[in-house]
Amino acid sequence: MKKKRNKAYLKALAVGVALAILGTFIQLPYYVTKPGMATELAPIIDVENGFKDEGEFMLTTIRMGQANIFSYGLAKLQKYHEILPINHVRRDNESDEEYTIRQLFYMEDSQESAITVAYQHANKPVTVKNHGIYIMGIVEGMPAEKELKAGDRIFEVDGKPIEEHTEFMEYVAGKKENEVIKISVERNGEEKTVSVPLSPFPNNPDKIGIGIELITDIEVVTDPKIEIDTKKIGGPSAGLMFTLEIYNQLTEKDLTHGLRIAGTGTINIDGQVGPIGGIGQKIIAANNSDVDIFFAPNENGAADSDYRQALETAKDIKSDMKIVPVDTFEDALHYLENLDKNK
Template sequence: MSRRALTLLVAGFLALALAVIGAMLPVPYVVLSPGPTENTIGDVSGKPVIAISGHETYPTQGRLSLVTVAYQGGPDNRLDLLTALRGWLDPTVAVVPEETLFPKSTSAQQVEEQNTQEMTDSQQSATAAALNALKIPIEKVVTVAETDKGAPADGKLKPGDEITAVDGTTVGELASVATSVQSRKPGEQVTFTVRRAGASAQVQVGTVAGKDGKAKVGVQMRSGYRFPFKVDISVGEVGGPSAGLMFSLGIYDKLTPGALTGGMSIAGTGTIDPAGQVGPIGGIEQKMVGARKAGATVFLTPAGNCADAVKAVPAGLRLVRVETLDGAIKAVDALRDHAGEVPACPAG
């Protein structure tokens, strides 16, 4: 072999080796792809997604599917360059900077915990929205989220405690609890009446001065609701708030006579608040692909996502624009009964 040929061979081998090594190098990106769908009026792993006890329910049919986005990568399991390149070539997935899902100031575990809490909050809001739509009375409550380590409340108030009164005065809003505590002088005791494990108890907690000089006990609280009957929602490891709309529709369907869908396969997404307002979400492109693959022909789309949705809607999937739970119910009613036009995402 000539010297020139040997040089070219060695150079080619080195180039190939560098390319292989480069392809295996971790990169700070995340691949988003269509995730699983779950029928909110069906079962998952043999268990109803929505189980209602203490109130009459009605049989239903069809599908009201929540949709999800799966991801690869993250700070604890970084992608290699080759996987990222494959993702850039696949129109059904998105490759985004790692910080999109995992901000630098938070760990992967903190992100997972936040997603879990957002799912819990979403289920509460979805239940409240459905019951409000049905004019079923619900009651606002204040619950303990956590206590500050070493604060007077640490070890006395527990996560999940429902605060019903402060110093004998009934409370139902976060602001009223804070006002009652701050009305004391730092160093004084505050008596909390809490509902814990179904029983009422009184807990005395000391106060200290906060940065503003006002009394505080070191407790983080969140708003919640007490419902007149039990609504359990089970979807496994799905996290985040974007299934709120579909949970509300599933609850509404089970609490009303007849099948809301009329047997249609409907998917959708969107956050929801207790008043029934529907908000936009992320990953709309991947969620539509997942919905269509699961057989959906209608996709309930938050108005705030319409502009992105119309650019990537899969063939055979009809986009229905929704802004409220009431609007979504009316749209599904109209589709089922073939009763005129329904709001659509505008083209372009």
């Protein structure tokens, strides 16, 4: 009898282990997001001979991964875990590699805008140069799929140097179906030239092209020099906080006042701050890191703005962080320059 019970137990255990393995490795068509962390920017950003902070400027992140059975079930039980359909995160037919490349490009673009805005406000020299165009994605079923990859940098078309994505689009617009163009690209440090025919887009037969999504490759040249090491952090949401850290290193007055200051929001070349996703999760990340002040996109006072959602989350978790609404970099700068008055 005892042997039978042992066999039954072992069988049940084996079944349980097998189900656990399946539950871990079978991916569902969803992503799960949850609070990440707040990361100090001073170790990431280095302006040559820049001034030091007494406090910290910090970026906030969320953690995200494709759901399996267990993470999906856990997210259902956690208030600040969010479940997103896969098509809300990745584009149609976008591979993991293409998604990662797109996020890294967004981060690079965010850095370039942040550098430009910060240097201009600090009255430091900054110039922008174009160096061809990057391929952000490939349209499935189009001719580019056979020859090109996301991440390729195009620098010539039919022997003609290309500096902006609009130049490429205008050049292709003058071609006809089945015409072949020669595209010179740089991939992983090596240059190659490929021939690609033009064809109609599957979902828009009146439009002719090769099936690539493009972005202009920009180099920002500064004095003093700057280095930013974000490794594999992707996305544009740290733009505002990058700008504040860079500006603070460029100017003698310390805007941190010895405090821990976090926030989120995109930044464009004009210094405007845009909304992001996962604001509630970022408030939790900041609160867990004892942040004193948090900047949130105000979206010009919209009722459902990131700022309003940030206030609700802070109240819900009983955080004593000061949540500050901003529409522009200058809003954040003005608040910090007058911090003693704002207390």
